[in-house]
Amino acid sequence: MSEMKSYNEADIRAKYTELTRFLIRQGLTITTMESATAGQLASLITDTEGSSAVLKGAFVTYCNEAKIMQGVPAEVIEKYSVYSKETAEAMAAACANAYGADIGIGVTGTMGNVDPENLKASEPGKVYFAIWFRGDVHSYLTELPAMPDRLSYKLAAAEEIRVKLMELLEKVS
Numbered sequence: 001m002s003e004m005k006s007y008n009e010a011d012i013r014a015k016y017t018e019l020t021r022f023l024i025r026q027g028l029t030i031t032t033m034e035s036a037t038a039g040q041l042a043s044l045i046t047d048t049e050g051s052s053a054v055l056k057g058a059f060v061t062y063c064n065e066a067k068i069m070q071g072v073p074a075e076v077i078e079k080y081s082v083y084s085k086e087t088a089e090a091m092a093a094a095c096a097n098a099y100g101a102d103i104g105i106g107v108t109g110t111m112g113n114v115d116p117e118n119l120k121a122s123e124p125g126k127v128y129f130a131i132w133f134r135g136d137v138h139s140y141l142t143e144l145p146a147m148p149d150r151l152s153y154k155l156a157a158a159e160e161i162r163v164k165l166m167e168l169l170e171k172v173s
Helices: 009-026 040-045 064-069 074-080 085-099 150-172
Strands: 030-034 055-060 103-109 126-133 136-143
Touching: 009 040, 009 150, 030 040, 030 085, 040 055, 040 150, 055 085, 064 074, 064 085, 074 085, 085 103, 085 126, 085 136, 103 150, 126 150, 136 150
Parallel strands: 030 055, 030 103
Antiparallel strands: 103 126, 126 136
């Protein structure tokens, strides 16, 4: 489990402003396919003036059918479950390819409640995400502590994703 971190909304929003400005300076484009975070990443990115230069678009694919419609192979979901690094990787690649972006982020997982349709794979606080960067995919698992509400889960997941994205981008810039 992730060490106990403080997920302060104002701090997370400020860090996303820094991320978006970094992407603008680097001339990098980004897209997301979000399930568990339901568009929170795209929202945080677009809170910064000038974000239209970097965010090519985003998908909120809350159900499996939506993921499949946007390019995630049904076989991946069937074989590994929607709650898996493989699904997150397929989501990241599908959105990057759909928009022709430098960076694609796919995120899936369980926020507060267990999915009654998938009790075996759905574990509260377990979030899988992947970052597709110019053809290479990097996948991660984070386990979030219990949160008071869905927004807190979404912001915490967004922060974990931002940290890994910046680590990756700092290596290549």
